[in-house]
Amino acid sequence: MADPVPFPYTHLVVNDIPHQRRVRYSGTHPRRFAEKYKEHDPVRYAEEVRKIMERGKTPAGMHRSILVREVLEVLRPQPGEIAVDATLGYGGHAQELLRAVLPGGRLLALDVDPLELPRTEARLRALEFPPEALLVRRSNFAGLAQALAAENLAGADVILADLGLSSMQIDNPERGFSFKVAGPLDLRLNPERGRPGSAWLATLDEAALVRALEDNADEPHARVIAAAVCEARRNAPINTTTEFATVIRRALGPGSGPRAKENLDLSIRRSFQALRILVNDEFGALDAFLRLLPGCLRPGGRVAILSFHSGEDRRVKKAFQTGERDGTYAQVAPELIRPGPEETRANPRASSAKLRWAVRA
Numbered sequence: 001m002a003d004p005v006p007f008p009y010t011h012l013v014v015n016d017i018p019h020q021r022r023v024r025y026s027g028t029h030p031r032r033f034a035e036k037y038k039e040h041d042p043v044r045y046a047e048e049v050r051k052i053m054e055r056g057k058t059p060a061g062m063h064r065s066i067l068v069r070e071v072l073e074v075l076r077p078q079p080g081e082i083a084v085d086a087t088l089g090y091g092g093h094a095q096e097l098l099r100a101v102l103p104g105g106r107l108l109a110l111d112v113d114p115l116e117l118p119r120t121e122a123r124l125r126a127l128e129f130p131p132e133a134l135l136v137r138r139s140n141f142a143g144l145a146q147a148l149a150a151e152n153l154a155g156a157d158v159i160l161a162d163l164g165l166s167s168m169q170i171d172n173p174e175r176g177f178s179f180k181v182a183g184p185l186d187l188r189l190n191p192e193r194g195r196p197g198s199a200w201l202a203t204l205d206e207a208a209l210v211r212a213l214e215d216n217a218d219e220p221h222a223r224v225i226a227a228a229v230c231e232a233r234r235n236a237p238i239n240t241t242t243e244f245a246t247v248i249r250r251a252l253g254p255g256s257g258p259r260a261k262e263n264l265d266l267s268i269r270r271s272f273q274a275l276r277i278l279v280n281d282e283f284g285a286l287d288a289f290l291r292l293l294p295g296c297l298r299p300g301g302r303v304a305i306l307s308f309h310s311g312e313d314r315r316v317k318k319a320f321q322t323g324e325r326d327g328t329y330a331q332v333a334p335e336l337i338r339p340g341p342e343e344t345r346a347n348p349r350a351s352s353a354k355l356r357w358a359v360r361a
């Protein structure tokens with residue numbers, strides 16, 4: 001098997017984007033996603049990419065996997081076992097899980113994203129794992145039971161779900177996930193299905209918008225923001241990330257005090273999160289996944305879930321506790337596992353991560 005790319009890419013598999021000629025950009029550093037051609041090619045530009053990571057940044061087109069050591073510790077994958085990565089993303093966790101179940105084991109990797117999935121599969125295959133050991137399928141994890149059945153797998157020994165978004169999705173302006181980059185207000189994990197965020201904002205009634213902001217993101221200014229959206233869309237549709245952020249900024253005003261800008265950014269971030277959860281029915285998928293998990297785990301099988309906000313963590317915690325009470329799970333995480341200061345310094349995107357685990361009875 002080919003060596004994985006050495007540190008600092010322990011959990012970053014090689015990118016497949018072909019070498020490009022120098023992209024022209026103004027200033028000394030590229031600012032736009034597409035201009036960051038060095039970051040898209042971490043093997044050729046290893047030194048530049050290392051420096052970016054040392055500054056606590058995630059290079060464009062990559063994702064830095066979170067709590068990898070801790071995930072492996074709680075899942076304890078063994079040679080010969082069947083592992084599932086329900087949220088393949090960039091493949092960092094998958095790479096480690098697959099390595100641990102070999103020889104003899106297999107990894108079934110799922111993701112809903114039809115754009116990133118083939119890139120990740122190509123990178124993983126380039127690492128020359130036995131081809132039959134890696135099964136990559138585009139599927140919502142709510143369909144895990146069917147995905148296992150389609151591969152004639154009676155159940156899994158190890159299941160990981162690392163919820164939310166990958167950095168490649170967040171940083172790509174075309175996907176519309178971040179208010180920090182201008183792009184269409186899309187927010188779909190699978191842009192080939194459903195309606196983009198802009199279409200939801202055009203049609204949701206005010207009360208439903210308030211509910212989404214409150215239930216999906218605990219946004220304290222939900223009423224003001226929802227009213228502002230309804231007012232703004234009477235004049236013009238809200239089609240871009242920048243337009244949505246501007247509506248929120250105008251509605252809440254500049255604020256006052258030393259944390260005014262931070263608080264305003266938090267409200268914008270939460271509003272994007274609320275809309276994204278709605279667009280992708282993320283809580284519906286997570287609830288379905290939590291319900292079907294026990295049936296997908298072999299006796300003694302382990303599951304680990306990384307969540308990134310309270311709406312997700314509440315659901316995971318409740319499902320695991322209920323399962324422990326009724327005997328479905330033999331053991332569940334007594335407490336949350338969080339990234340330490342070293343990891344959050346190196347990768348600030350890890351700071352909100354919460355890891356919980358359970359063992360099937």
Ligand SMILES: C[S@@+](CC[C@H](N)C(=O)[O-])C[C@H]1O[C@@H](n2cnc3c(N)ncnc32)[C@H](O)[C@@H]1O
Nearest residue numbers: 065087089090091092093111112140141162165
């Ligand atoms: C945080 S990333 C995973 C990163 C990955 N663990 C790694 O090491 O690169 C989350 C991934 O989950 C995917 N995802 C989110 N909801 C999903 C769902 N309901 N079913 C399947 N995949 C989902 C996203 O498309 C994204 O690629």
